[in-house]
Amino acid sequence: MPELVLRATVFDPEVRTRFIFADPAPLTRSPVPKAYKPRNVQLLGDDGSVLGSIHDVIKGFVAEMRTTGSLSGRFDRNFPVPTYLKPSRSSKRVHRLVSITAEIEIAPQPPVPLPSSGLVDFILENLRSGERHTYRRAHNTGT
Numbered sequence: 001m002p003e004l005v006l007r008a009t010v011f012d013p014e015v016r017t018r019f020i021f022a023d024p025a026p027l028t029r030s031p032v033p034k035a036y037k038p039r040n041v042q043l044l045g046d047d048g049s050v051l052g053s054i055h056d057v058i059k060g061f062v063a064e065m066r067t068t069g070s071l072s073g074r075f076d077r078n079f080p081v082p083t084y085l086k087p088s089r090s091s092k093r094v095h096r097l098v099s100i101t102a103e104i105e106i107a108p109q110p111p112v113p114l115p116s117s118g119l120v121d122f123i124l125e126n127l128r129s130g131e132r133h134t135y136r137r138a139h140n141t142g143t
Contacts (some may be wrong), residue, residue: 022096
């Protein structure tokens with residue numbers, strides 16, 4: 001009996017970001033480390049309310065890329081209204097953000113054949129520890 005084989009194309013994005021702060025003089029180094037999780041770097045309003053995250057900004061840039069069909073680009077986002085960057089959820093310090101520049105390159109990798117019997121039905125991930133468990137349903141082969 002022939003087995004169904006799916007082909008998945010994996011995209012490997014590379015994102016480089018640069019942050020411009022209102023008062024960079026007291027900063028000896030960027031408050032955002034070179035390797036960071038964009039979801040954890042929050043953007044705050046003047047009143048301290050959470051406006052979003054760096055992930056949301058990058059997601060907007062990628063949406064622009066989709067509309068033009070491009071796989072690379074340089075994007076700038078200015079913050080004329082007082083907006084503050086909180087480097088991590090646990091950080092007590094915030095920094096007035098002027099703009100973000102991102103250079104994004106998306107390189108499609110060769111298609112990967114996936115036999116249907118090897119597909120995962122769902123994945124559970126512990127967000128604190130990063131531990132993952134994959135679950136597969138038993139597939140009836142009819143034999």
